[in-house]
Amino acid sequence: MTTLKEQLQEDLTAAIKARDELRSSTLRLTLAAVTSEEVAGKTKRELSDGEVLKVIAREAKKRREAAEAFENAGRAESAAQERAEGVVLAGYLPQQLSDEELAAIVAEAVAESGASGPQAMGAVMKLVRPKVGDRAEGGRVAAAVKAALTG
Secondary structure: OOOHHHHHHHHHHHHHHOOOHHHHHHHHHHHHHHHHHHHOOOOOOOOOHHHHHHHHHHHHHHHHHHHHHHHHOOOHHHHHHHHHHHHHHHOOOOOOOOHHHHHHHHHHHHHHHOOOOHHHHHHHHHHHHHHHHHHOOHHHHHHHHHHHHHO
16 A cells, blocks of 8 residues: 555656646645655654645645635636645545534534533533544634534
């Protein structure tokens, strides 16, 4: 079985051969971020698949934020490019939870903790994060917990 980093490298090679400019440039930048993470710190190390997945998620988040910034600045073409790169990266991330699934997990955690009011947000988040894992972004989870506790 190949590691996620090896899969990225194989996909990059295939994209270059197919002359898929969008995919190849996105994968190059992602692999550069992975390599940068590997050499960060005192010693060089090989990242696990989980760590590579976190790097990909961070890169995807950067694309979403950049697309939003470009959209707000009236640069639709650049925003479309960032969104397209985000779609390429989304193919490597686990399937995200739907809003309904996330709300059900949050409601279960609120009932389990017996929490009420916004001051109990930390306790509920501690229960929700392990259940959700990488299938929902932290900001989205926090918003769902806040909505469940406030009303």
